[in-house]
Amino acid sequence: xxxxxxxxSLTYDANGLIPAIAQDHATGEVLMLAWMNxxxxxxxxxxxxxxxxxxxxxxFWAKGETSGHVQRLVEMRIDCDRDCLLMLVDQVGxxxxxxxxxxxxxxxxxxxxxxxxxxxx
Amino acid sequence: xxxxxxxxSLTYDANGLIPAIAQDHATGEVLMLAWMNxxxxxxxxxxxxxxxxxxxxxxFWAKGETSGHVQRLVEMRIDCDRDCLLMLVDQVGxxxxxxxxxxxxxxxxxxxxxxxxxxxx
Numbered sequence: 361x362x363x364x365x366x367x368x369s370l371t372y373d374a375n376g377l378i379p380a381i382a383q384d385h386a387t388g389e390v391l392m393l394a395w396m397n398x399x400x401x402x403x404x405x406x407x408x409x410x411x412x413x414x415x416x417x418x419x420f421w422a423k424g425e426t427s428g429h430v431q432r433l434v435e436m437r438i439d440c441d442r443d444c445l446l447m448l449v450d451q452v453g454x455x456x457x458x459x460x461x462x463x464x465x466x467x468x469x470x471x472x473x474x475x476x477x478x479x480x481x
Numbered sequence: 482x483x484x485x486x487x488x489x490s491l492t493y494d495a496n497g498l499i500p501a502i503a504q505d506h507a508t509g510e511v512l513m514l515a516w517m518n519x520x521x522x523x524x525x526x527x528x529x530x531x532x533x534x535x536x537x538x539x540x541f542w543a544k545g546e547t548s549g550h551v552q553r554l555v556e557m558r559i560d561c562d563r564d565c566l567l568m569l570v571d572q573v574g575x576x577x578x579x580x581x582x583x584x585x586x587x588x589x590x591x592x593x594x595x596x597x598x599x600x601x602x
Contacts, residue, residue, distance in 0.1 A: 473559070
């Protein structure tokens with residue numbers, strides 16, 4: 361298979377990063393947003409396992425490498441400005457470090473924050 | 482209605498911005514990602530019309546103000562780190578400036594970029 365796509369063709373911020381949204385490929389649920397650099401995109405495409413760049417640890421973050429909650433890449437999509445990625449994934453278990461399926465478990469309802477997802481058991 | 486939520490309780494980047502994902506509340510389709518500051522979040526909540534901060538124009542961007550392709554806010558969600566927002570929206574027409582429903586119309590398939598959405602008529 362000839363890879364014609366070049367991660368260098370994307371637009372990165374001043375830190376060399378691009379935001380990546382992870383979406384459950386089957387349910388459409390938005391699971392999380394994290395950041396990638398060109399090399400983490402290349403690793404994601406080469407391995408089929410979503411690999412982010414951890415801004416706090418300043419290192420590669422192969423999602424699930426310690427927890428087992430890996431994200432298998434189903435399809436990568438690029439937005440019109442080429443400065444954001446959408447990763448359709450097959451998520452094992454919770455995507456969130458709080459053990460919830462999605463990081464977006466807080467909703468604003470009638471002006472107040474409401475927890476709409478419980479941790480998975 | 483008492484608004485207990487304070488946009489200042491969120492975590493913004495060095496430019497005072499937070500990424501906001503817009504998702505079609507009915508279909509689950511991810512439409513776009515743009516940026517907000519605290520005041521654009523307040524405006525969004527007060528008006529029910531999603532208002533971003535345009536980094537290129539350095540000004541408020543009430544989505545659809547010129548095109549008519551407005552986003553009515555259905556529900557705002559906050560992620561675990563409080564540094565990303567998910568806006569469930571009712572999108573009128575295309576979300577993308579290219580007249581496509583979603584900005585994520587380019588997919589990577591077998592190593593090559595493929596256009597998967599056509600402009601709306």
